[in-house]
Structure formats: structure tokens, C-alpha cells
Amino acid sequence: MIKERGRVTVREKVNRHKSISIILLLLLTIPFMSGCWDRVEINDLAIVTAASIDKKDDGSIELSIQVFIPKSISSGGGEGGPSQGAGGATTLVKSDVGSNLSEALSKLQGKVPRKVFWGHCKVFVFGEGLAKEGIQEQLDFLLRHPQPRERANVYVSKGKGKAILESLPPLENYSGEVIKELSDLHLGLRVTLHNLDEMLTGNSQAVALPFIKILPPAKGEAKLQGIPYIFGTALFERDKMTGTMTEKETRGLLWLKDDMESYTVTLKPEGIEGLISINPISSRVRIIPYIVNGNWRVSVKVDTEGTVIQNGTKLNLTVPKSLKIAERTYQKDVEKRIRLTLLHLQGNGDDVIGLAKEFYRKYPKQFSEAENDWERIFEEMEVEVDVTSHIRRQGYINKPAGLPEKEVKDR
Amino acid sequence: MEKGKISSLQMAFMLYPTIVATAILGIPSVTAKFAKTDFWMSPIFASFIGYLTVYLAVKLHKLYPGQTIIQYSEQIIGRWLGKIIGFLFLSFYIQVTGLIVREYAEFVVDSFLIDTPIIVVMASMVLLCAFVVHGGLEGLGRGALLFIPVFLIPQIILFILVFPDLEFKNIFPVLANGVMPPLKGSIVPGGWYTEFFLISFLLPFLVDKKKGMRYGMMTVFAVMATLVIVNLVVLFVLGPTTSSKVYPLMNVARYISFADFFEHMESFIMAIWVVGAFVKISVFFYATALGTAQWLKLTDYRPIVWPLGIFIVITGFWSISNSMDLERYNVNAFPFYGAVIQTLLPLLLLLIAMISNKNKKNKQSNTTDAPMK
Amino acid sequence: MKWAAFLSTAFIAILIILYEWPKLKQKSAKDKLALVSLLLIGLLLSMFHLQEMAGPTSWIEAFFRPLGEFMER
Numbered sequence: 065m066i067k068e069r070g071r072v073t074v075r076e077k078v079n080r081h082k083s084i085s086i087i088l089l090l091l092l093t094i095p096f097m098s099g100c101w102d103r104v105e106i107n108d109l110a111i112v113t114a115a116s117i118d119k120k121d122d123g124s125i126e127l128s129i130q131v132f133i134p135k136s137i138s139s140g141g142g143e144g145g146p147s148q149g150a151g152g153a154t155t156l157v158k159s160d161v162g163s164n165l166s167e168a169l170s171k172l173q174g175k176v177p178r179k180v181f182w183g184h185c186k187v188f189v190f191g192e193g194l195a196k197e198g199i200q201e202q203l204d205f206l207l208r209h210p211q212p213r214e215r216a217n218v219y220v221s222k223g224k225g226k227a228i229l230e231s232l233p234p235l236e237n238y239s240g241e242v243i244k245e246l247s248d249l250h251l252g253l254r255v256t257l258h259n260l261d262e263m264l265t266g267n268s269q270a271v272a273l274p275f276i277k278i279l280p281p282a283k284g285e286a287k288l289q290g291i292p293y294i295f296g297t298a299l300f301e302r303d304k305m306t307g308t309m310t311e312k313e314t315r316g317l318l319w320l321k322d323d324m325e326s327y328t329v330t331l332k333p334e335g336i337e338g339l340i341s342i343n344p345i346s347s348r349v350r351i352i353p354y355i356v357n358g359n360w361r362v363s364v365k366v367d368t369e370g371t372v373i374q375n376g377t378k379l380n381l382t383v384p385k386s387l388k389i390a391e392r393t394y395q396k397d398v399e400k401r402i403r404l405t406l407l408h409l410q411g412n413g414d415d416v417i418g419l420a421k422e423f424y425r426k427y428p429k430q431f432s433e434a435e436n437d438w439e440r441i442f443e444e445m446e447v448e449v450d451v452t453s454h455i456r457r458q459g460y461i462n463k464p465a466g467l468p469e470k471e472v473k474d475r
Numbered sequence: 476m477e478k479g480k481i482s483s484l485q486m487a488f489m490l491y492p493t494i495v496a497t498a499i500l501g502i503p504s505v506t507a508k509f510a511k512t513d514f515w516m517s518p519i520f521a522s523f524i525g526y527l528t529v530y531l532a533v534k535l536h537k538l539y540p541g542q543t544i545i546q547y548s549e550q551i552i553g554r555w556l557g558k559i560i561g562f563l564f565l566s567f568y569i570q571v572t573g574l575i576v577r578e579y580a581e582f583v584v585d586s587f588l589i590d591t592p593i594i595v596v597m598a599s600m601v602l603l604c605a606f607v608v609h610g611g612l613e614g615l616g617r618g619a620l621l622f623i624p625v626f627l628i629p630q631i632i633l634f635i636l637v638f639p640d641l642e643f644k645n646i647f648p649v650l651a652n653g654v655m656p657p658l659k660g661s662i663v664p665g666g667w668y669t670e671f672f673l674i675s676f677l678l679p680f681l682v683d684k685k686k687g688m689r690y691g692m693m694t695v696f697a698v699m700a701t702l703v704i705v706n707l708v709v710l711f712v713l714g715p716t717t718s719s720k721v722y723p724l725m726n727v728a729r730y731i732s733f734a735d736f737f738e739h740m741e742s743f744i745m746a747i748w749v750v751g752a753f754v755k756i757s758v759f760f761y762a763t764a765l766g767t768a769q770w771l772k773l774t775d776y777r778p779i780v781w782p783l784g785i786f787i788v789i790t791g792f793w794s795i796s797n798s799m800d801l802e803r804y805n806v807n808a809f810p811f812y813g814a815v816i817q818t819l820l821p822l823l824l825l826l827i828a829m830i831s832n833k834n835k836k837n838k839q840s841n842t843t844d845a846p847m848k
Numbered sequence: 849m850k851w852a853a854f855l856s857t858a859f860i861a862i863l864i865i866l867y868e869w870p871k872l873k874q875k876s877a878k879d880k881l882a883l884v885s886l887l888l889i890g891l892l893l894s895m896f897h898l899q900e901m902a903g904p905t906s907w908i909e910a911f912f913r914p915l916g917e918f919m920e921r
Contacts, residue, residue, distance in 0.1 A: 085867070101588065101590040101591040101592070101595075102587070102588040102589060102590050102591050183739070210585065210586045210589070213729055213739075214726055214729055214730050215729070215730055215732055215738070258713070258716070258726075258730060261716050261719075262713075262714055262715065262716050265715055265716050265719065266714075266715055267715075424648065425644065425647035425648050426647070426648070428648040428651030428652075429651070432651075566904065570904050570905065570908075574905070659919075662919065663919075771878070771882050772878070773878060773879050773882055774875055774876060774878075774879055775875065775879065777871075778868045778871070778872055778875075778879060778882075778883045779882055779883055779886055781864040781867075781868065781887075782861075782864065782883060782886035782887045782889075782890055783886070785857060785860065785861070785887070785890035785894075786886070786889075786890055786893075789890060789893050789894065789898060790903070790904065790905070792898045792899050793893075793898045793899075793901065793903035793904065793905060794898070794899070794900075794901055794902055794903040794904075794905045794906040795899065795905055796899045796900055803909075804905055804908075804909055806916075806919055807909060807912065807913075807915070807916030807919050807920065808905075808908050808909040808911075808912040808915075808916055811912045811915045811916075812908050812912060
């Protein structure tokens with residue numbers, strides 16, 4: 065009996081010893097569990113939705129950030145969605161100056177009671193003034209810092225970028241969202257931070273960024289209720305802005321970059337009264353570089369399909385002959401747009417299409433030899449544009465609307 | 476000393492994350508620096524040193540079954556020279572483990588735990604690995620088997636989600652400057668492949684020793700395939716900017732935006748990194764602990780796991796004052812150091828062992844032949 | 849001399865000894881000696897400013913310098 069009891073106590077002792085050491089170990093791990101140093105609470109963060117970088121006249125950098133106000137969204141429980149009452153802005157804009165971007169940011173942090181968080185910033189706007197003097201130095205911050213996303217879109221604004229952030233568009237919650245949505249519609253170029261980095265380090269050393277400005281508010285709207293919109297393209301040589309392209313030329317660039325999605329081509333068939341509008345549904349663009357006997361040439365092959373969305377002529381498009389006329393006009397029009405853009409780009413020597421890259425990929429040796437001379441080669445390059453166009457669909461009516469049967473051509 | 480047994484499948488699953496974990500994150504950028512757009516070929520060239528290393532380890536183990544390099548090096552070239560070789564191996568493994576821990580912690584601190592002192596990240600990982608190693612090889616093998624899905628599935632998901640962003644044209648021009656650039660680029664991944672020599676610390680404990688060679692070779696192939704795929708994905712997404720990134724795969728994961736919904740995929744990379752680094756450090760740690768115990772002829776390796784953990788943390792700091800130092804070391808010295816210790820030295824040992832064995836056999840056959848006459 | 853590092857290493861060393869000693873009792877003196885001497889080496893090393901000090905890593909880098917130069921070219 066006694067012996068047995070002794071054995072039990074020994075075992076108990078061992079058990080107790082073990083459990084104490086386990087508890088001690090568990091206690092030791094507690095300080096590491098919370099991740100104290102990097103604890104981030106969402107209500108300690110100022111979430112940046114858009115940022116703009118401008119250059120002041122005295123050479124200092126002005127950083128403006130558009131910060132999301134969480135209170136503005138959470139208020140509407142029963143009202144259904146965010147309440148946008150008088151002065152109920154969902155964002156606020158703060159700005160500060162410094163000798164470079166990070167200094168401006170550290171000063172700006174002093175004005176915002178929460179820690180600035182870049183992870184959700186989807187829009188970076190460079191002011192025109194800064195763009196003209198070079199963006200590379202400030203870009204370094206955006207690519208080096210772990211928070212800003214490579215996926216964020218980059219823009220150049222006419223005038224100061226801060227004005228874009230300050231506008232309070234009526235339709236969307238904040239202006240950063242407006243620009244981002246417009247980019248998603250492929251109305252202008254869409255360039256991410258990564259694309260910008262790639263263009264700057266790539267062979268052609270030329271950059272194209274979407275150029276935005278504010279559409280002034282209509283009558284009766286509040287002063288700040290302008291909407292920013294993309295109205296062209298800013299052209300860069302290396303990291304300095306050298307010129308712009310109009311909206312029309314930008315569309316040609318979109319054709320060349322195979323990024324045509326959501327707008328309409330309106331054309332006037334030769335010798336026929338009225339206009340036809342076509343919506344390009346799909347397009348395939350191939351850029352084929354050639355070097356023949358030391359001549360650098362490029363052939364652009366476009367294969368596009370469209371749908372008729374308005375027919376203001378008297379042509380009956382169900383008849384093959386009329387359809388041919390419309391298709392040919394469509395083809396001519398696309399070619400004309402592409403030629404217009406090429407004319408502009410070759411005139412300035414801005415290879416924003418990335419032809420240098422295409423040549424490098426196909427003829428690495430020849431390109432490496434001629435690399436220093438690339439701008440001249442590009443300016444003098446012969447470009448063949450070859451468009452094949454098809455109209456595939458005609459919509460819900462098969463004859464021009466509201467036209468008596470006998471007036472329709474080629475019944 | 477080690478009573479546990481592992482299967483050769485477990486061995487493969489221990490080695491695979493060991494090589495891949497740190498090779499997919501930073502190495503693509505280093506390779507791209509040398510090989511430009513051809514850097515996806517470099518892992519293929521580099522894999523030959525992997526096959527060679529596995530072959531050497533298995534051959535040596537066949538000659539001295541049930542022993543690790545620390546033990547049989549003494550038998551091959553005598554006690555004192557063997558001890559020196561053993562010391563070279565142990566100092567190599569302690570130092571490399573320290574650097575791996577530092578590399579792991581640098582990435583964690585660089586991108587996630589920015590304000591956390593790096594020593595905390597390093598020490599907690601080493602502590603965790605020390606527990607695993609203390610638990611024995613069997614626990615480590617099972618852990619590796621358990622964690623392999625956590626390591627593989629995020630990679631697969633990542634590659635699927637990034638698919639819309641791939642620009643396949645980035646692969647051109649292929650071999651614009653001949654084979655030399657990708658060959659030079661293969662030197663650094665080659666250093667990683669030499670780590671396959673760790674297999675010599677695992678072979679003695681295999682249940683199915685015959686399959687050791689086959690599974691070792693298959694692991695080399697799997698590693699090669701993974702590295703080629705990762706390099707191709709990085710190339711297709713980042714193109715010419717790859718060489719300017721410190722952690723290219725991280726940039727790829729951040730770039731994902733699938734259906735406007737799957738975004739901010741860094742946590743996947745983090746899962747791969749932490750799990751992979753955990754297995755990697757544990758395997759290295761195990762080799763170090765077992766080797767040290769065998770070198771000192773101790774009865775058990777478990778007690779010295781803890782002081783070795785302190786050593787590992789210390790070498791993780793020793794003469795590396797910043798992350799740039801670490802990267803430079805990994806490019807300029809590690810590939811050669813690794814190849815000398817883990818491939819050339821075993822090759823030498825194998826040659827000596829084969830020659831002396833032949834001599835011995837000749838003598839034996841001579842002596843057995845003699846009385847016959 | 850970095851006191852914080854040294855003291856925390858000493859603290860960890862004591863914990864290790866407390867944890868391992870009961871198990872080491874039935875083992876040979878060699879095992880005990882190995883554990884204690886390894887801990888002492890670690891303790892000694894923890895007293896220096898290791899990050900700025902030359903050590904195995906920088907020696908190896910210096911040793912492979914010619915090959916390293918080839919990589920930098």
C-alpha cells in the first residue's frame with residue numbers, strides 16, 4: 065500500500081513538473097502572439113484613395129492625398145447606402161510641400177491624425193509642371209515603398225493635380241474613383257505604375273500617360289462639382305513630358321495598342337448622304353517589324369469586327385453590295401486614324417507604341433547596333449497599315465429606321 | 476542516435492521546399508541581371524549540379540550504408556583529415572542556416588512586420604525549428620508531408636490568377652547574345668541546387684533505401700520544373716524590369732487583379748515563404764545538429780540543439796550589417812562556397828573511397844588467391 | 849559590448865540548462881561538457897558588435913573574391 069502510494073506521488077510530481085513547465089512556455093509565447101510592434105488597427109489608418117504630385121514654382125514638391133472618411137459611408141443604415149447630404153463629402157484632401165515626395169509625406173503625416181496607408185491608392189496624378197521636369201525621382205518612392213501597388217493607375221493632369229483631387233463629382237463617391245472607372249472603360253490609355261516602369265526601362269524610352277482635366281460644372285451645380293475626364297495623352301521622352309496628343313489621336317494610339325473597347329466609330333461613306341456609326345466589338349492588332357536590305361519597316365495589321373449601331377444613310381445593309389460599301393468605309397476610317405497618330409508620333413520621335421521593343425524582340429543584334437540611332441530610324445520609318453474590317457451584326461432592325469420602303473436603296 | 480525512420484517520399488517533400496522556398500523569391504532577379512530575357516533557362520542548366528550532387532550523395536551512402544558524411548569521411552581519409560572535413564561541413568551548415576534565417580527575416584521585416592525588430596522574427600523562427608529538430612527526424616518528415624499542400628496550393632492558385640496578366644511576347648528575343656548569359660545566370664541557382672547534399676543526412680534513416688536515388692533525382696527535376704515555371708511567370712509579367720526588383724515574385728503577386736475581386740495576393744507569397752523557410756531551416760538545422768553530435772561523438776544530438784540555435788542566430792548577424800550585404804554574399808560567394816563544400820568535396824571523397832576500395836579488394840583477392848595455388 | 853544582447857543570451861542559456869539538465873543526468877560527462885562549452889562560446893560571441901565585425905561570412909566572401917569579381921562583371 066505504502067509503496068504504491070509512493071509511486072503515485074512520484075508520478076504526480078513528474079506530471080506537475082511537466083505541466084508547470086508547459087504553462088511557463090505558454091506564458092513566454094504571449095508577448096510574441098500579439099505582434100505588438102506591427103499591430104495595425106483599421107481605425108488608426110488614413111486610407112489614401114488617390115494622390116497627386118505637383119511641382120511648385122520654387123522647385124519644391126507638393127504632395128496631395130485624398131483620404132477616405134470612414135464615417136461618411138457607415139452612417140446610412142436604413143437610408144440605403146451612403147448619404148451624400150450637404151457637405152457630406154466622403155473624402156478629404158490634404159497637402160503639404162517638401163523638397164521631395166517622401167519629405168512632403170512626412171510633413172503631411174503631421175496634419176493627418178491617422179497613419180497614412182497607401183495600399184488602396186489606385187490613382188496617382190502627376191501635375192503637368194512636374195511631368196515637364198521629370199517624374200523619375202518621385203517614381204522611385206512609389207516603386208520602392210512596400211505599400212503603393214504596381215497596379216495603381218498613373219495620370220498626368222492639365223494644370224495642378226491637386227485640383228483633380230479636390231473636385232467633388234456628383235455621381236461617384238470621390239474623384240479618384242471617377243478617373244479609375246473611366247480608365248476601366250478604356251476610353252483613354254490605361255497605364256499602371258508597373259507599365260510606366262516598364263516603358264521607362266524599356267527599349268523605346270518613350271512614355272505615354274493619360275492626360276486628364278476637369279470638366280467645368282454645369283449651371284446650377286456647386287462650384288467643386290466638376291468631373292475629371294481623360295481628354296488625351298501626354299507624351300514623354302524618357303521621364304520628361306514633351307507634348308500632348310488630342311483625343312482623336314489618342315484613339316489611333318488605342319488602335320495601335322490593341323486597347324480599343326468602348327467607343328464608336330462614326331463614318332461617312334463616300335458619295336452617299338448620311339453617317340453610319342459602328343461599334344468595334346473585337347479587334348486584333350499585329351505589329352510586324354521588318355528589316356529588308358537595311359531598311360527598317362513596320363507593318364501594322366488590324367483585323368476588326370463591328371456592329372452597326374446607327375445608320376443615318378439610306379443604305380440597306382442586308383444587301384451585300386451596301387454592306388461592302390460600309391465595310392470599306394469603316395476600313396478606310398480606321399486606317400486614317402492610325403495614320404494620323406503615326407504622323408504625330410513620328411513627327412515628334414516619340415515611340416510610345418513600343419516599336420523599339422518589337423524590333424528588339426525580332427532583330428536583337430541589329431537593334432543593339434542601331435540603338436543610339438533609334439529616334440532617327442523611328443522618325444524615318446516606313447509604316448504599312450493594313451486594315452481588314454467586317455461588320456458582323458446590324459442590331460434589331462434590318463433597314464434604316466422610319467424610312468418608307470421605297471426610299472431605301474438596293475432593296 | 477536517430478531512431479526515427481522516414482520514407483523516401485517524406486525525404487522528397489522535405490527537400491523540395493528546402494530548395495524552392497528561398498530560390499523562387501529573390502533568385503529570379505539575380506538571374507535576370509545576368510541572363511536578361513533568357514533567365515528562365517538558367518535553372519535548367521543549373522539543375523545538372525543538382526543531379527550530380529544527389530548522385531554523389533547516394534553513391535557515397537552505398538559504400539558506407541547507415542552513415543552520414545561526418546562519419547564516413549573519417550573512414551575514407553583517416554581520423555584527423557576526416558575531422559577537418561567534418562568541421563568544414565558543420566561550419567558551412569551552421570553559417571548557411573544562419574544566413575537563411577536572416578534572409579527569411581529580412582523579407583518578413585521588409586514587407587510585413589516593418590516595425591518589428593529583426594531579432595524577434597529570427598529568434599522565434601529558430602525557436603520553432605529547434606522544437607521540431609528536438610522532436611526528431613520522424614516529426615520533421617511528417618511535418619513536411621503535412622505542410623506540402625500549404626506550400627504548393629498557393630503557388631498553383633497564384634499562377635492561375637496571374638494568367639490574364641501574362642504577356643507571352645516577353646520571352647523574345649530568345650538567346651539574343653548566345654548561351655553564355657543564361658549559363659552565367661545559372662551559377663547562382665546552381666548554388667541552391669548544391670544544397671541537395673543534405674540528402675546525405677537523411678539517406679541513413681530511410682525505410683526504403685533502394686528508392687533513395689530515384690526520389691532524389693525526381694526532387695531535383697521537380698525543383699527544376701518549379702523554378703522554370705516561376706521564372707517564366709515572372710518574365711511574362713515583369714518583363715525587362717525583373718532585374719530591378721528585389722523580390723520579383725512578390726511584385727507578381729501584388730499585380731494580380733482577377734475579375735476586380737482577387738487582389739492583394741501577397742498573403743499567398745507570405746504563406747509559401749513562411750512554410751518553405753520553416754521546412755528549409757528545420758532540415759538544415761537537423762543536419763547541423765546531427766552532424767555536430769556525430770562529430771563530437773556524443774550519445775544524443777537533442778541537448779545540443781539549443782546552443783546550436785543560438786549559434787545560428789549569431790551567424791545570421793555576424794558581419795552582415797544590411798540586406799545589401801546579404802544579397803551580395805548570396806551572389807558573389809555562396810554559389811562557389813556551396814559548390815566547393817557540397818559537390819567538389821564529396822566528389823573527391825568518392826574518388827578516394829573508390830580507389831582505396833579497389834586496392835583493398837585487389838589485396839583481398841590477392842590474399843585469397845594465394846593459398847589457392 | 850552590448851549588454852542587452854549578452855544578458856538575454858545569458859538568460860536563454862540558463863533556461864536551456866534548466867530544461868536539459870534533468871535529462872542529461874544519466875548521460876556521459878562528454879555530453880554535458882559539449883552542451884556547456886557550446887553555450888559558453890555562444891555567450892562569448894554575443895558580447896561583440898557582430899554586425900560590424902569580420903566573421904566567417906566576410907572571410908568566405910574575401911576568399912572567393914576573384915570569383916565574386918567575375919560575377920560582378
